[in-house]
Amino acid sequence: MNVGSQRAGTILWSAIAVAVVVLASAVIVAQGTGKEAPASAASTYVPPRTPDGQPDISGMYEPGWINQPMETPSSGKFWKPNNPKGSVGIGPTDFGARDAAEGELPYLKKVRTPMIVDPPDGKVPLLPWAEAKRKEIIDHQDKAQYLDGRVRCLQAGVPRANTPVYYNSYQILQKPGYVVIVYEWNHMTRVIPLDGRPHLDKKVRLPMGDSRGRWEGNTLVVDVTNFNDDTWTLGHGGPGEGQPYDTLTSGHGVVHSPDLHVVERYTPINEHVIRYEARIDDPKTFSRPFTVALDAFVRGKSDHQIFEYACHEGNRDGIFMATGVDIDPGQKAESKKDKK
Amino acid sequence: MRTRWVGLTIAAVTGAVLWFAFPKFAIETPAAQAAQSGAYTGPRTADGKPDLNGIWQVLNSAHWDIEAHSPEEGVPGGVGVVEGGDIPYQPSALAKKKENYQNRAKADPLSKCYLPGVPRVTYVPLPFEISQTPKHVVIAYEIAHARRIIYTDGSPHVESLEFWMGDSRGRWEGDTLVVDTIDFTDKTWLDKAGNFHSTALHVVERYTPMGPNHINYEVTLEDSKVYTRPWKMSMVIYRRLEKNLQLLDYDCVSFFWSKWEKTLTRK
Numbered sequence: 001m002n003v004g005s006q007r008a009g010t011i012l013w014s015a016i017a018v019a020v021v022v023l024a025s026a027v028i029v030a031q032g033t034g035k036e037a038p039a040s041a042a043s044t045y046v047p048p049r050t051p052d053g054q055p056d057i058s059g060m061y062e063p064g065w066i067n068q069p070m071e072t073p074s075s076g077k078f079w080k081p082n083n084p085k086g087s088v089g090i091g092p093t094d095f096g097a098r099d100a101a102e103g104e105l106p107y108l109k110k111v112r113t114p115m116i117v118d119p120p121d122g123k124v125p126l127l128p129w130a131e132a133k134r135k136e137i138i139d140h141q142d143k144a145q146y147l148d149g150r151v152r153c154l155q156a157g158v159p160r161a162n163t164p165v166y167y168n169s170y171q172i173l174q175k176p177g178y179v180v181i182v183y184e185w186n187h188m189t190r191v192i193p194l195d196g197r198p199h200l201d202k203k204v205r206l207p208m209g210d211s212r213g214r215w216e217g218n219t220l221v222v223d224v225t226n227f228n229d230d231t232w233t234l235g236h237g238g239p240g241e242g243q244p245y246d247t248l249t250s251g252h253g254v255v256h257s258p259d260l261h262v263v264e265r266y267t268p269i270n271e272h273v274i275r276y277e278a279r280i281d282d283p284k285t286f287s288r289p290f291t292v293a294l295d296a297f298v299r300g301k302s303d304h305q306i307f308e309y310a311c312h313e314g315n316r317d318g319i320f321m322a323t324g325v326d327i328d329p330g331q332k333a334e335s336k337k338d339k340k
Numbered sequence: 341m342r343t344r345w346v347g348l349t350i351a352a353v354t355g356a357v358l359w360f361a362f363p364k365f366a367i368e369t370p371a372a373q374a375a376q377s378g379a380y381t382g383p384r385t386a387d388g389k390p391d392l393n394g395i396w397q398v399l400n401s402a403h404w405d406i407e408a409h410s411p412e413e414g415v416p417g418g419v420g421v422v423e424g425g426d427i428p429y430q431p432s433a434l435a436k437k438k439e440n441y442q443n444r445a446k447a448d449p450l451s452k453c454y455l456p457g458v459p460r461v462t463y464v465p466l467p468f469e470i471s472q473t474p475k476h477v478v479i480a481y482e483i484a485h486a487r488r489i490i491y492t493d494g495s496p497h498v499e500s501l502e503f504w505m506g507d508s509r510g511r512w513e514g515d516t517l518v519v520d521t522i523d524f525t526d527k528t529w530l531d532k533a534g535n536f537h538s539t540a541l542h543v544v545e546r547y548t549p550m551g552p553n554h555i556n557y558e559v560t561l562e563d564s565k566v567y568t569r570p571w572k573m574s575m576v577i578y579r580r581l582e583k584n585l586q587l588l589d590y591d592c593v594s595f596f597w598s599k600w601e602k603t604l605t606r607k
Contacts, residue, residue, distance in 0.1 A: 051386040058473070145601050153593050155485065171489070173473050175385075175393055180471045182478060187455075187487045189480040191469055191587060206589050230594055306489055308503040312593045313454045313527075327600065328452060 043269045047218055052176040054194075055218045057268050060171050060304035061297035063164035064273075065110045068294060070163075070234055070251050072114050072122030107272035108298045115163070115234075118291040124234070124254055125287040137253035144323040148252065149231055151322070153311035155188050155207045157231025158224050158262050159278035162296045163251065165235075170297060171306050179213055179220060184306045192222055199225050205258055207231050220266040227260045233280060234292065257284040272299045380515045382552035387474045390515050390549040394470060395580045395587055398463040398557070405533035406463075406573055415532075421463075423572040427535060433566040440534025448532050453592035455486050455504035457528025458521050458543050459559045459573070467580055469587040477510055477517065484592045490519050497522055502539060504528060517547040538565040553579035 047055045114122040126134065140146040150156065161168075161183055168185035181190045192213040200210045210226035235251035265277040276296035281289040316328045383391040401409075401418030407427065408420030429437060440447060450456055456464055466482040475493035480486075490510040497507050497520075506521040521543040529536050541563045548556040555577040562570035 145604060152597055154597065155589075155591060155594075171476075171478075173471055173476060173478060175471055175473060178471065180478060182487070182489065187485060189478070189485065189487050191471060191480060197584070200586065204588065207591055207594060208589060210586075305491075305495075305498075308505055310455055310504045312596075313504060325600075327596070 043267050045270050047268045050174050058172050058174045060300040062169050062300045064295045066164045068111045069114050071116050105298050115292040115294045117293045130285045134253035144325045153315050158209050160235045186311050222264040224262040229258050256282045259284050380549050392470045393472050395467050396577050397467040402463040403465050406531045421573040421575050428568040444534050453596050458506050482590050519545040537563045540565045
């Protein structure tokens with residue numbers, strides 16, 4: 001909210017971030033594909049309890065480190081800052097305002113290893129058709145039908161909704177029998193029942209899927225099925241290496257089929273951070289199940305509020321500029337009429 | 341902002357005077373009588389408030405027209421939810437309403453998948469789910485995955501911003517959840533019949549549980565740029581009791597894009 005007063009801080013934090021990334025990159029390149037400890041490592045942190053006895057993870061959260069790469073790049077080397085010497089920025093997904101916010105989030109870990117912790121090569125195990133589809137999507141970003149669902153104001157799907165992006169923040173609420181995740185991004189909401197009820201009839205297909213949760217110790221485990229194939233599996237993370245991937249994010253074009261099955265694990269590892277792990281299975285799209293793990297949720301300031309992300313309502317000009325497609329021709333006629 | 345608040349205050353005072361001068365506006369429906377009796381005996385949350393958690397829906401024809409209207413093809417008739425019968429439009433606003441009505445098929449913001457606004461989002465013919473904690477009441481609506489976060493922590497409105505769903509701050513008055521909403525755009529309608537408002541709209545909703553499965557829903561709308569005085573609508577919100585019920589997701593924007601992609605293959 002105090003964006004104006006944070007300008008000086010923005011520049012300072014950008015400079016510090018550049019320095020951190022340069023150092024981290026050097027270390028990672030030197031060590032090869034050094035991995036973080038798997039997210040499933042037992043956490044010793046014991047959160048307080050809600051009145052109905054759930055581990056209490058409720059509150060306001062900011063996204064984790066937005067520049068963590070999703071997968072290991074094809075060369076095995078991680079991307080370097082666009083401008084290692086300069087102070088302009090550290091990559092396409094870096095934004096000054098976000099860096100200013102991070103200045104107030106001391107528990108945010110700036111991790112440079114890939115989100116994909118399994119398979120060990122850190123790659124999305126795409127079947128050949130899905131790899132071809134990914135290339136087709138990336139090569140046709142001037143056509144509206146290939147545009148990222150985010151740009152078309154569609155919901156993110158799961159686990160993509162939890163990959164850190166600068167335009168998202170979260171509120172977790174808990175009530176007896178439920179965990180509710182409120183996303184700022186495109187006003188997505190997940191009301192997750194914990195009572196062991198079965199999944200919806202397979203005939204029901206939803207962009208955010210159908211979530212069923214349970215507590216395993218202090219870890220919230222959510223089983224998600226009943227997807228359609230309108231969403232991308234993952235999105236964002238730092239950009240991949242080489243053209244044209246480096247102009248996009250490493251999650252672009254990783255599609256899935258309606259058979260997608262995601263098992264999510266939310267583990268509070270201390271009072272500030274929730275580690276997130278998602279096992280992603282879809283035999284029609286991936287040669288094997290794979291797992292992402294990241295510190296996805298960092299507790300926000302106590303006065304943090306989720307604001308309205310009205311997306312489609314203001315999207316006409318953006319889509320028109322990107323693709324030449326007018327998604328609301330009627331609006332033109334109406335505004336002409338208004339002028340008369 | 342100052343001018344606006346002075347305007348709102350004048351409107352509120354004028355409205356209150358008119359309200360007392362013409363008590364016929366305060367119609368005593370059975371629902372209102374039950375709500376006023378203060379005899380709520382249903383379940384309560386851990387902090388002692390009426391437990392509104394769950395899935396709810398309005399069952400009337402306000403979605404098509406909040407005023408009384410005859411049935412037409414595709415439009416169920418309705419006795420109206422506006423107390424006193426007519427919305428007290430200023431003359432120029434009434435002309436605008438009539439124009440909206442003529443153009444309603446294409447001009448209704450809902451037909452473009454835009455967020456429905458408040459209070460319209462309550463009485464579209466789709467359910468919504470309330471999640472209640474001591475400091476927040478979050479309402480997730482099936483239509484367009486719209487959502488409201490109603491702060492009940494005493495925090496003030498944000499000001500000088502415009503939201504499609506407004507900025508909502510709530511408080512409990514006894515067993516009634518009172519929600520005050522401002523900061524609207526002027527781009528949403530109140531129904532499919534073109535009833536409308538400006539950015540000066542101020543909505544006060546009163547959710548009064550009549551029992552475990554019914555809420556008396558009373559809304560006061562004031563807008564000094566459009567109406568001559570504050571006015572009220574009221575209706576009943578019903579708890580959906582079906583087994584295995586779950587809020588789904590009428591993701592209108594995705595239907596829009598599917599339709600658009602079909603036009604590509606036709607070419």
